[in-house]
Amino acid sequence: MMEKNETRHLTCEEIGVTPGGSLLPKTKQKAKRGRERESHEDKKWKKKKTEINEISAIQQAQEVMAQVQHRLEEKIKNNAKTNKEFMNFIRDNMAYDNIQKTTIGVFGKTGDGKSSLINAILDEEELLPTGTLDACTSVIIQVEAGAEKDQYTATIEFISKEAWENELKSLLDFVAERNERDETICKMAEDKIKALYGKNATGKSFDELMKDDRSPVIAAMLRSNTKTISRFQASDLSEAIMPYIQHQESDLGGLYWPVVKTVRIKVPDHKELLQNIVLVDLPGNGDCNQTRDEMWKSMLRECTAVWVVSNINRAASDKAAWEILKSSMTDMVQGGACTRITFICTKTDDMDPKTYMRSLKSKKSVFLFNQHFLCILNNEDLQITAGNESDKKLKCIQHRNNMAKNRVKQEFEKQFPLQKYYIRSFSVFTVSSQEFCSEEPYLKQEDTEIPKLREVLRRLNHSNANRVASQYLTNATGILSLIQTSKDNNEEMNMDKAKLHNELRKKLDDELKCLRFDHLEPCYDELEKYLSDGVKKSERKCAEITKKNVDVPVEKNGRGYHQTLSALCRNKGYFRSNDGETRDLNRSLAEIMYESINEKFNALFPNKGETRLSVREKVKRFSIFSISVTEGYSNPAAMTHILRFLKAEEGKLKRMIYREIAQQKKEIYASITDTIKEEMLPGYNKAEECVGTRSMLVKQRVLIQHTESLKHTMFNKAKNRMLVSFRNLTKLIEIMLRENLLEAMAHALTESNFPFSLDVSIEIAALEMLSALTDE
Incomplete structure (x- = not known):
């Protein structure tokens, strides 16, 4: 513990x-x-x-x-x-x-051990329900430290009543047209209906379900928007929230997960790991509800780190895990805040030594062609001999762990060769939550690698806490320095204040002009050049791209794909299946424009360090205050206090601007896809209305023709929207700098703000000492 x-x-x-x-x-x-x-x-x-x-x-x-x-x-x-x-x-x-907390997204397939992993890391064995579910759910679960010392709480947020009724009609349509539909999507629709209304509900009409005895309870729940559950034991909370996050065939008619958006869990006594961190369990499966999929993507953009969880037996070849990562990468990195990706191979304790060693022998001839693996197939590395049969299982686990780490790293480099320029790190862990929590383990705790992951959290939490403390102490010292100037309130001091006020206002004007014309305008011009190139290429390729996205894939039959295409139209161009496969026509149409700007965009808005061109770096270098300003004044000590306050205000303002840049970056990057989605909307609506014989072919033709008719305007609109969004950000930066610095100067340099004297020198010294003590 x-x-x-x-x-x-x-x-x-x-x-x-x-x-x-x-x-x-x-x-x-x-x-x-x-x-x-x-x-x-x-x-x-x-x-x-x-x-x-x-x-x-x-x-x-x-x-x-x-x-x-x-x-x-x-x-x-x-x-x-x-x-x-x-x-x-x-x-x-x-x-x-x-201060805004750091978000770590955790995603993977149901049954791969996400919940067990989070429970083990937090030393809360019964916090999140575990075990193989009867069906996948799409509920987002957030876990963070709670304010209460002895209570576990869960705040459940529901979708709106109108949204559920619209979705229910679509689900009933899916089930009614089962013979023409994809079986996977029909199963998803049935599970949702039966979860809320019982096992016989799929044969009923919408009106009949609205008259069902359960409907008033569901309607009241949705109107309430949220529900909070509190318990003194983690296991009790886990049991209470189970109907809102899990599907179980034994409880049909009393499950509410289909109408849940998010569940936010707060746990006591975990500030060491979670004081400044939120763990977000992101469902790996898709959903036929557009709102949930958009919320999934939005949450992904907020993650500064991502953990991809996969069973070690298929980690390097797990199609679902790599598909999710591949389809989400640009949302996480270029369009988000992600700087670290961690691949976590779970269930390392699941090992049959005889079977594993037999598989190594059968694969040896294959691996001999790969020089990288020659070194880990000899007897010295495996260290399994007749003399140490007792630890054969342990040696096999260690061998497989090392092999999995190498293969996953290779697969990442193969699939994402350029991401090393955009993220700080990619790491692989091999963990066993079951062994870590076992009362009679055969693996040492450090061999489960749960302590290593816990240490990753602890270091990140400590780094954030140190940053928060440093910022607060700087701000507090600055405001005390302003208060300290109250004891120097005389005519000579007021003349000095007026003189400094005039000098700083002139310097502010000069520095803002330099920021705009020498730094931000050239960034705009560069971005416009790369966007224009992307527009030309997109116009040439858009028909081909659309056809590729709406045609039946080779591995699917027409009947099953009809459902996927219908779901894509209903979700305005986006669909993510239960196995993680993603089809996003809007994103595909935008891809060429993104490829044209990605390198430049990353230079302007890097997640990994700073670049000479980055907007944040230009703000960071901006300053109108310096210690030398105090020279030539009658009371340098008092002027030093004033400048300390103004520099603290400038630092606080810059942090506000950094947060604004980080947020606006996501919206600027998404503006291309958002514009294309809006322009394609009439085509999606028209295609969705196509029913009857050969309707799939008609849908395909509608979408291809609609894209072709828009190609000379749609991509230019996307370009202009991104440029307008970027220009709006640069204007906002200038406004924030001017207005906030002028306000700070007015407060610090106005003659009679303090009609009294207050000596806070001892308190300033105390904060200085705290700052020195907390410095690393």
């Missing part, structure tokens, strides 16, 4: 802050000549640093800020001349600003 740390707050005296005292031990204040033995102060420093890392620096800083706010409110209460707008600004800046 993971340890639960008790939080103890250090006092200012324990931190070492006294009026006029040093913030750091002497050996930290000055560079030492050569190596010296640790002084007593150094040892005390390390002890405090360790203790600070074990508790929340933010909570201690909030205590300091709360004390200042109490003193501030007393001053405000006793002074009638207080500037209310300014004081509200101070209060808002003293409040803690929650």
